[in-house]
Amino acid sequence: MKPVSAEEAIAMIPNGASIMVGGFMGVGTPDRLLDELVRQKKSGLFLISNDAAVPGKGVGKLFDGGQVTNMIGTHIGLNPKAQQQMLGKQITVDLIPQGTFVERIRAGGCGLGGVLTPTGVGTLVEGGKQKIDMNGKSYLIETALRADFALVHAFLADYIGNLAYALTARNFNPVMAMAADTVIVTAENIVPVGVIAPDHVVTPGPLVDYLVANG
C-alpha cells in the first residue's frame, strides 16, 4: 500500500479506463476521488457502479459533465441525466440485476469465471446468455467482471491499508476492492495499526494499492 494524494491517484487513470466505484445511491462513495475525476476532466469512462445516484451527488457527478461513455449498473432511475444520455444513445448502459451485478464482480475478484444464477431466467436478461439446466432448474451463466481501477470508500483504514466499513456504506466496496487491477481507497478515518481488530478487518491491507491521504 502506498499513500497518495487524491490528485496523484486520479492522475493514474487514463481517459477511457474502466472504473468500479463503490457506493449505493451515493452512500459509501469515494466523493473526493469523484470530485477529482471531474476536476481532471477524465473522459470516455467505462463506469461499473450499482446506480447513477442523482445529479450532483456521488457518481452522478460524472454524468453531469458527460464523462461516462459506457456503464454497467442495476438502476439509474433516479438520475434523469443518465436516463437522457442513455435514451439519447450518447452512452450505452447495460442494466443487470443487482444480485447478478455483485456476483459478477465477486467472481472477477475471486478468480471465478462466473456463476450460475436463476435470476433473469425467462426474462429479457436472458438475451445472448448461455442457459444451463441442472436438477430441473434453469440457470444463466453470468460471467466475471473486472475493471482497470476500483475506487473504494471505507470508514476506517489503518496505516497498512486494512479497511473496515460503516453501516450501509459497506455495500459494493469490499467486492470491488478485489476486482480491479489497481485499487484506490479513501477513508473517513485513517488510524494506527491495531485500531481495527483482526476480526473486524473486512478488506485486508494487501488488497489496497493506494490509500488517499486525508487533509
Added chain:
Amino acid sequence: MKPVSAEEAIAMIPNGASIMVGGFMGVGTPDRLLDELVRQKKSGLFLISNDAAVPGKGVGKLFDGGQVTNMIGTHIGLNPKAQQQMLGKQITVDLIPQGTFVERIRAGGCGLGGVLTPTGVGTLVEGGKQKIDMNGKSYLIETALRADFALVHAFLADYIGNLAYALTARNFNPVMAMAADTVIVTAENIVPVGVIAPDHVVTPGPLVDYLVANG
C-alpha cells in the same frame, strides 16, 4: 431463533442425514454437538466438512465409531481412521479442492446453481464435470452444495442469534450457516443484544434456527 439443549438439537437429526460441520482441523468446530452425535449414536451420516481432523478430536470423533457413511471434504490425511475406512471402502469420500468446496457451499447458501472455477482443470478433478471455455480460459462447472443440517460454532452469539467468530475459528462456519435447511449453533459466549455491534455481526440472527444454550 429458538434456544435448545445440545440433546434436543441432536435429537432432531435423523440417521442418514447430511450434516455440514464447521471447523478446520478441529478449530471452530461445535464440539458439544459432536459429542452429542456420538452419545446419541447417530449413524449413516453424510458428512460435509473440510477435513476429518484427527481421531478423538472435532469431526474425527465421528470416524472413531464408524458413524460416517459418506463424506465430501478436502483433506483427510491427518486422520488414519478416516483413511483406512476410505481405502477399505467402508465409507465413500469425495475429496475436492478447498476453494471449490467453500464456493459450492456458498453457492448452495446464496441461491446460485454453482460457479465456474479454473481449479481442477487438467487434473483428476475434471472427472464427470462439464467444462466451459471463455475468453481463452477453461473452467469447470462446480455445482451448489447444501445439507439437511449445518452445525456451526461461533465465538459470540447474542439473544437473537447474531453471530461473530474469532480468529481462525471462523473458517467454514459463516458459509455453512447459510447452506442448510436447519442451522444449529453453539457459541463460546452468549451475550445480550447489542454486545455485537451491527458492523461486527458476521452471521445475522435470522439465519440461525437453533442456538444451543450454554451450561
Added chain:
Amino acid sequence: MDAQTLIARRVAQELRSGNLVNLGIGIPTLVANYVPQGLAVFFQSENGLIGTGPIPEQGMAHPLLTDAGGRPISALPGAATFDSAMSFGLIRGGHVDITVLGGLQVDAGGHLANWMIPGKMVPGMGGAMDLVTGAKRVIVAMQHAAKGKSKIVAECNLPLTSARPVDLVVTDMAVIAFPGGKATLMETAPGLKVAEVLAVTEAELAIPDKVPEMKL
C-alpha cells in the same frame, strides 16, 4: 381509509414472528407501519442491513445509514450490516421469508412485471429480479387498476420480472392468490362485492364458494 393504507394494513397481516422481510419502495414501505403488536419481524434493506428502524429523529440521522433509496433510516437493537454480496445471498438464497413489491402488471398465472415500460420507463431492475426469484414468499402490493385499466391482466405484455410466479397480490379491491397456478379471488375490500371486483379485473379469476371481505 385511503387505498395505500388499506393495502399496507392487509399485507402486514401476512407477517409472522421471526420473519425476515424485504419491503420495496412505495406502498410496500408503508407495511412497516402496521406490523401487528408483539410480532418480532426483521426488516432487510437490500443495501446492506437487517434491523431497519423508523426515520431517525431530527439531528439523529447518520449519512452512512440509509435505505435503498438513499434516505436516512435508523437501526434497531440487534441490527446487522453486511456487503451487497451477502445481502443478495440472503435474497436469492431463500433466506428472506417475505418480499413485498410494487407492480405494474400481474397476470393470471401470477407472473409479475414491475421494472420496465419499453421506450418509456427504463430505470433498471435494481434488486427486483433477485427478490422475486429468490424470496420464499412474494407479495405484490399495488392498486388494482391504473387510469381505469386493470393491472391484473390475462397475460403480462410488459417485460416480466421473473419466471417465478408471485404468491399473493394485495390491491385496494382484492386479495388474489394462485392455488394450483390459477389466479383466485381470496378476499374483497370491505364493502366491495365480487362482481364489482371482477368488473375491473382483466384476468379471469377463480371464485371460491365463499369470498370473505378483508378484516382490517
Added chain:
Amino acid sequence: MDAQTLIARRVAQELRSGNLVNLGIGIPTLVANYVPQGLAVFFQSENGLIGTGPIPEQGMAHPLLTDAGGRPISALPGAATFDSAMSFGLIRGGHVDITVLGGLQVDAGGHLANWMIPGKMVPGMGGAMDLVTGAKRVIVAMQHAAKGKSKIVAECNLPLTSARPVDLVVTDMAVIAFPGGKATLMETAPGLKVAEVLAVTEAELAIPDKVPEMKL
C-alpha cells in the same frame, strides 16, 4: 547447512516487500524464518488469516488461532482474519503474490504433482490445487531427489495438481525456472557443478552459458 535450511533460505530471497505469501506445510514453512531484514511481507494462512506470526510463547497460545495444520500460531500487529470463502478468493483471485509448496514431482514443462500417490497416499488436495492455479507466482521447495530418484522428471506420472505450470523450483541442488515453458537450470547449490546436478536430474534441462551458484 542442511538441505532444508538451504532450500528455505534460497526461497526467502524471492520475497519482495509488500508481498502476500502463502507457505505450505513442511520445508515451505521454514521460509518464514529467513525473511530478509527490513522486508515487510504478509503471510497468509489459508484457514483464515493474514499476518501469521511465530509460534507463541509458553502459555500465550489461543486454541482459536492456529495454522492450517491446527498448530498454535501468533498474529502480528495489523493481522486480518476472514472466512474460507474470502481466503480462497484471495488465493484463486491472484491476490497471493507467492505461494511456496512442497512437491512430489515437477516435470520439464513445469507441471507439479504434489497431492496424491494413487493406491498409496490419498489424503486429499486441500488448498493445493487452488494455490497452484491462482497464485501470481508458484514456487516449489523440495528435495532434488528422493531415494535416489529424481523428482525433476521428464513428465509427471503422478496426478497433476494443476494444468498451470509453476514458476520456480528450488531444491537442495538447484534453482530451476521455466522461461519459454522449458525447464532451465538457473543456479546450482554452493559447491555443485552443473554436471553433478544433471547426473541426478531426469528431466532435460536447458543450460544457460553461465549458471551461477546460489548466494546464501
